[in-house]
Amino acid sequence: HITEDTSDLLQHVKFQSSNFENILTWDGRPESAPDTVYSVQYKTYGEEEWLEKEGCQRITQKSCNLTMETSNLTELYYARVTATDGAGRSATKMTNRFSSLQHTSIKPPDVTCIPKVRSIQMIVHPTYTPIRAQNGHQLTLENIFQDLLYHLKLRINHTYQMHLEGKQREFEFVGLTPDTEFLGTIMICIPNLFKESTPYMCRVKTLPDRTWT
């Protein structure tokens, strides 16, 4: 009895997660027939049952949103995809063990940069996640990561940068030259889990100094 190799039907089944938005993605055969369909199941590590993801049964696209199904931060998860082509051949592949705490990447923060005459104020807005507390409140990244802090840089010129860092959300770079353009970059850092967001950047010009001298 010769079992047919169907591994080409399905590759790279993995979670892509950012700010706790957990998307399962996979690849099919490069020239996979349009009639290839995919079905997704998921399970909690340590439990027996595989659960079918509603809305991702016999689909043709190669991704499925499992954010709600994998939203418990203290749990670890697996997901698997079964691909079936028009000739009835099928293949099933599973992800690695997934922990959204460990695996999620962090998006740039949302920041308002406010120019003044001799300073620039930066206000970092909270980043809400799909994760909800038991009381139903949506959690922010700050709620989830106790050691989260913001790292800010202001490029003064080619050789000189100012740095600020802290857990608060309001920062101000002071002692700047009026009517001058500066480039600010703001990142979220989570030291314990070696996470760092890509930077939010704002180009800002300080106001002209209209005081009579």
Place this chain on the structure above:
Amino acid sequence: GLKTLHLGSCVITTNLQGIRSGFSEIRDSVQAKDEIIDVRILRKTQSLQGTKPADQCCLLHHILRLYLDRVFKNYQPPDHHIFRKVSRLANSLLTIKKDLRLCHAHMSCPCGEEAKEKYSQILSHFEELPPQAVVVKALGELDILLQWMEEA
């Protein structure tokens, strides 16, 4: 940096970040070898952070002894890279265990009923599985133990 663990009246500092970093390098390949995904040894009902503070030191001390005596000693690494990483992890946990033993010596690591009960449950999960499979599974669950310590 260093993290201070407050386990009841036992206070120790540990490089949890460094241990986590070391484990994250081998996590996927170690966990991929664990084929029994219906079973979990370190379960939420026995978590360190869910244990009353006075019993946390004893519970962690026993879990670390389990890892050092019956996991790291019996683990057969597939290659030299993993061997080196696992050895470093073992040494880090050994350092923590020594600190906990100091607390024990100073009477600040009591073993109450809760610690004994939770550890015996963990041990029974551990002993339900075949020897070589349980070693691989326990090693793959180090991220759970590190998260428990993080949240303790």
